[in-house]
Amino acid sequence: MARSGILGFGRLFDSLAASRAEAGPQHVIKTMDAEMGKHVHTCIVPISDYELVVTRDPANVQAILATRSADWDIGENRAESWRPLVGSGVFTSRADEWKHSRALVRPQFAKDQINDLDLLERHVQELFVQLDRHDSTLDSCEKGWTQAFDIQPLFYHMSLDVTTELIYGCSAHSLNPSKRIQLPAGLTQHEAPDCESIGTHMDGGKAWVEARGAMWKYRWLLPTRWFQTHCAAVHKYAQWFVDARLQLGGDYLAMLESKGCAPSHHRFVLLDDLAKTTQDPVQLRSQTLNILTAGRDTTAALISWIVYFLARRGNEGVFGKLRQQVVEQFGPDSAEAITFKALRDGVPYLTAVINETLRMAPVIPLNERVAVRDTVLPRGGGDGSQPMFVPEGRQVLIATYAMGMREDIWGDDAAQYRPERWGEKGGRRVGFEFVPFGGGARQCLGQQFARTMAAYVVVRMLQRYVKMESAEAADAPVRFHHTIENRSGSGVQGHKVLIIGPIHPDPSALDSLRTRFPDLEIVSHTEHFGRSEPPFLLEQWKDVTVAVTFMTLPPTQAEAPNLKYVQLMSAGANHILQDPFFKNSDAMFCTANGVHGPQISEWIIMTYLAFEHSLPHYFENQAKATWDRSRALSAFPEDAVSKTVGILGYGSIGRQTARLANAMGMKVHAYTLHPRPTPESRRDASWSPAGLGDPDGAFPDKWFSGGTPEDLHAFLRSGLDLLVVATPLTNGTQHLLAKREFEVLAEAGRGRTYVSNVARGPVISTDDVIDALEEGLIRGAALDVTDPEPLPDGHRLWGAKNVIITPHVSGASKAYGNRVLAVLGHNLERLVQGRGVANLVNKERGY
Numbered sequence: 001m002a003r004s005g006i007l008g009f010g011r012l013f014d015s016l017a018a019s020r021a022e023a024g025p026q027h028v029i030k031t032m033d034a035e036m037g038k039h040v041h042t043c044i045v046p047i048s049d050y051e052l053v054v055t056r057d058p059a060n061v062q063a064i065l066a067t068r069s070a071d072w073d074i075g076e077n078r079a080e081s082w083r084p085l086v087g088s089g090v091f092t093s094r095a096d097e098w099k100h101s102r103a104l105v106r107p108q109f110a111k112d113q114i115n116d117l118d119l120l121e122r123h124v125q126e127l128f129v130q131l132d133r134h135d136s137t138l139d140s141c142e143k144g145w146t147q148a149f150d151i152q153p154l155f156y157h158m159s160l161d162v163t164t165e166l167i168y169g170c171s172a173h174s175l176n177p178s179k180r181i182q183l184p185a186g187l188t189q190h191e192a193p194d195c196e197s198i199g200t201h202m203d204g205g206k207a208w209v210e211a212r213g214a215m216w217k218y219r220w221l222l223p224t225r226w227f228q229t230h231c232a233a234v235h236k237y238a239q240w241f242v243d244a245r246l247q248l249g250g251d252y253l254a255m256l257e258s259k260g261c262a263p264s265h266h267r268f269v270l271l272d273d274l275a276k277t278t279q280d281p282v283q284l285r286s287q288t289l290n291i292l293t294a295g296r297d298t299t300a301a302l303i304s305w306i307v308y309f310l311a312r313r314g315n316e317g318v319f320g321k322l323r324q325q326v327v328e329q330f331g332p333d334s335a336e337a338i339t340f341k342a343l344r345d346g347v348p349y350l351t352a353v354i355n356e357t358l359r360m361a362p363v364i365p366l367n368e369r370v371a372v373r374d375t376v377l378p379r380g381g382g383d384g385s386q387p388m389f390v391p392e393g394r395q396v397l398i399a400t401y402a403m404g405m406r407e408d409i410w411g412d413d414a415a416q417y418r419p420e421r422w423g424e425k426g427g428r429r430v431g432f433e434f435v436p437f438g439g440g441a442r443q444c445l446g447q448q449f450a451r452t453m454a455a456y457v458v459v460r461m462l463q464r465y466v467k468m469e470s471a472e473a474a475d476a477p478v479r480f481h482h483t484i485e486n487r488s489g490s491g492v493q494g495h496k497v498l499i500i501g502p503i504h505p506d507p508s509a510l511d512s513l514r515t516r517f518p519d520l521e522i523v524s525h526t527e528h529f530g531r532s533e534p535p536f537l538l539e540q541w542k543d544v545t546v547a548v549t550f551m552t553l554p555p556t557q558a559e560a561p562n563l564k565y566v567q568l569m570s571a572g573a574n575h576i577l578q579d580p581f582f583k584n585s586d587a588m589f590c591t592a593n594g595v596h597g598p599q600i601s602e603w604i605i606m607t608y609l610a611f612e613h614s615l616p617h618y619f620e621n622q623a624k625a626t627w628d629r630s631r632a633l634s635a636f637p638e639d640a641v642s643k644t645v646g647i648l649g650y651g652s653i654g655r656q657t658a659r660l661a662n663a664m665g666m667k668v669h670a671y672t673l674h675p676r677p678t679p680e681s682r683r684d685a686s687w688s689p690a691g692l693g694d695p696d697g698a699f700p701d702k703w704f705s706g707g708t709p710e711d712l713h714a715f716l717r718s719g720l721d722l723l724v725v726a727t728p729l730t731n732g733t734q735h736l737l738a739k740r741e742f743e744v745l746a747e748a749g750r751g752r753t754y755v756s757n758v759a760r761g762p763v764i765s766t767d768d769v770i771d772a773l774e775e776g777l778i779r780g781a782a783l784d785v786t787d788p789e790p791l792p793d794g795h796r797l798w799g800a801k802n803v804i805i806t807p808h809v810s811g812a813s814k815a816y817g818n819r820v821l822a823v824l825g826h827n828l829e830r831l832v833q834g835r836g837v838a839n840l841v842n843k844e845r846g847y
């Protein structure tokens with residue numbers, strides 16, 4: 001090819017422009033066809049003072065990857081750019097170092113257990129939950145944050161979740177963060193791994209590596225500050241697992257299981273297995289990170305492409321035929337009949353679909369090698385059929401996509417998606433014209449795993465969905481931006497967060513948010529319930545896109561035209577329902593639901609136990625310096641074991657209370673307004689601190705529901721020792737507990753119920769609770785909220801029998817501000833990924 005452009009840089013700029021236009025792989029074909037002719041398959045491309053070779057000739061590919069592979073090695077870019085992020089391992093090393101790495105990790109991939117279908121099924125279930133939820137939770141205003149909803153990010157999450165579990169034994173649970181395990185910090189000298197941000201740091205690091213690659217030999221110009229942050233975070237994450245494995249040896253998997261990770265029996269965990277061969281912590285960290293990098297995005301991209309082609313208009317026949325075979329082989333809805341062998345051999349058309357997808361969208365459309373000595377390629381010289389001399393140091397690009405599009409190999413319809421071309425068995429004989437997984441000595445180690453996972457996910461989706469539809473037009477071009485999806489940067493560039501209000505997070509929590517989103521601008525303005533020092537000026541709203549606030553809002557959207565997301569510091573939104581900005585702007589509002597669970601549930605248990613163990617009585621005696629054991633000896637306190645707690649309103653506070661009560665040996669009865677008959681309906685999508693609460697709705701022994709007094713009475717009659725009132729205050733819950741309800745409690749439990757109110761005062765009728773206490777209809781009450789508030793001096797509730805009153809303080813906690821920031825971080829991550837946020841306020845319903 002001829003040189004082009006100023007100083008010969010034209011070819012480079014053309015190729016960058018094609019990548020930006022999402023047509024990089026097609027650009028190779030177009031340029032070769034136009035400038036060299038369709039019959040030329042190998043050419044030299046000059047760029048400035050440098051020349052590289054591009055080939056789409058299978059004979060040359062075979063020589064490079066297999067027959068003359070000793071003359072070739074991977075190029076500097078892969079080796080050097082990736083190493084700071086993932087270390088030196090099988091994917092990034094060269095020459096003898098690579099041979100050593102390959103020999104070390106290859107045996108892991110030969111084991112049957114690596115194809116663990118139980119592991120895949122667990123994560124497919126999480127995928128389904130997200131798919132179900134997506135439609136119902138995505139609010140129109142969220143769509144303005146990134147692009148329209150795209151199924152692809154869910155596959156990337158699933159792939160991260162699967163590969164982290166396969167490699168380290170503990171999933172990052174990015175599809176369902178509520179399932180994240182809080183691993184112990186003290187076990188190794190490293191901090192507990194941050195499962196929440198590992199995906200973001202890997203994406204950020206990868207984006208940098210790709211940007212560096214695109215800058216070709218001027219890559220040193222790229223600043224490294226953020227890259228270093230990502231590298232440090234990724235290392236820290238892997239190091240904890242490696243150290244824990246080395247410290248615990250054969251007990252490593254049992255430890256993970258005891259913390260709540262998937263069961264250890266018969267489970268294959270790559271790190272665990274690898275540590276039987278080497279105990280070198282750096283090796284273990286690097287090799288596992290190399291495999292995580294090589295396997296995560298590639299598999300997600302393959303699944304995304306398969307779904308893309310199945311849903312593409314015009315491919316309805318392919319979808320129908322595949323679905324029919326899948327259902328015939330595996331049934332319409334269950335995973336039971338799916339085995340590794342049946343996946344591999346049982347549905348030939350599925351194999352054909354996967355192969356055809358990899359032909360038309362090889363996940364890695366350009367592979368690369370550099371000659372390590374002077375050598376020859378079998379074809380490309382003379383008229384194209386002669387050998388071509390390649391000097392040492394020359395780079396060759398293997399155009400995998402272009403080979404897949406050659407009409408002389410695949411037929412005139414090479415541009416059509418037609419799985420039938422793969423024949424009856426789905427896998428026609430191919431040579432080096434089809435190398436999506438590379439070939440020869442450095443062939444992909446994860447091919448079988450990737451194929452199994454893709455096949456499994458597709459089968460489960462086809463069992464579940466009778467139809468898939470693409471939003472694109474039938475003739476829309478295939479856009480290769482997504483070949484390996486690149487969510488470059490952290491996705492929050494240009495966003496500015498204003499924290500304004502009475503509650504402030506620790507500087508360390510702010511720092512970790514900055515580390516997680518390095519390009520997010522954060523400003524913080526202290527304010528004490530409406531009064532701020534220095535005064536906050538209206539024009540300061542102008543460029544704010546995210547506000548974290550208790551109740552300070554801009555007067556109208558005109559003052560804050562860019563404000564898209566308001567993170568409230570409160571669990572409810574009732575105090576701003578009449579605010580003009582809330583009512584009239586299109587910003588989305590999220591509550592801090594979940595930040596109160598830990599401290600309020602502690603308050604509930606504390607007051608209950610204080611009452612049971614007569615703490616107020618002993619405090620009084622202590623003040624009088626009186627040692628008197630008679631009370632405990634005459635009427636033994638009752639402990640909580642086997643008692644029943646009824647939780648009226650099973651939200652985040654109720655769920656954390658259930659967790660604590662369960663740990664004390666109590667039974668849990670839950671009450672919700674709407675029925676929750678299925679496991680799905682019992683789940684809770686709102687935010688909760690990792691490892692706390694009851695996101696799956698697993699604790700209740702009985703579940704009651706309904707909106708009528710009869711429904712409520714059935715719950716109150718269920719034998720409650722402790723009744724926790726944790727329901728929002730609405731018109732329907734005003735005086736929900738009144739005279740009749742206390743009578744029902746008394747009839748059912750002979751006055752043994754202790755009542756705890758952490759909701760709002762008016763949910764209980766004050767006069768009626770006083771009467772119930774005085775008449776012994778209930779044993780006692782702990783009230784953090786009263787009606788009225790503040791409770792006036794001399795009010796008769798102060799002196800009621802067996803009552804503990806605190807002045808609406810159960811929600812206070814030093815961790816409050818940090819938790820609000822955690823909700824913010826959680827939602828920012830979801831917004832960047834185009835997913836629905838947690839705790840979104842429905843503006844019509846007001847909560």
Ligand code: HEM
Pocket residue numbers: 074090091102290291294295296298299302362363364367368435436437438439441442443444445446447449450
């Ligand atoms: C659709 C999914 C995948 C595709 C298309 C793919 C593709 C490739 C390709 C083309 C190479 C060769 C690069 C070269 O020639 O230099 C490669 C190497 C590699 N792949 Fe994959 N891969 C996939 C999934 C996986 C998975 C799931 C894993 C592991 C869990 C994995 C692990 C590796 C490793 C370790 C290497 C380096 C081998 C070496 O250099 O010796 N891959 N992959």
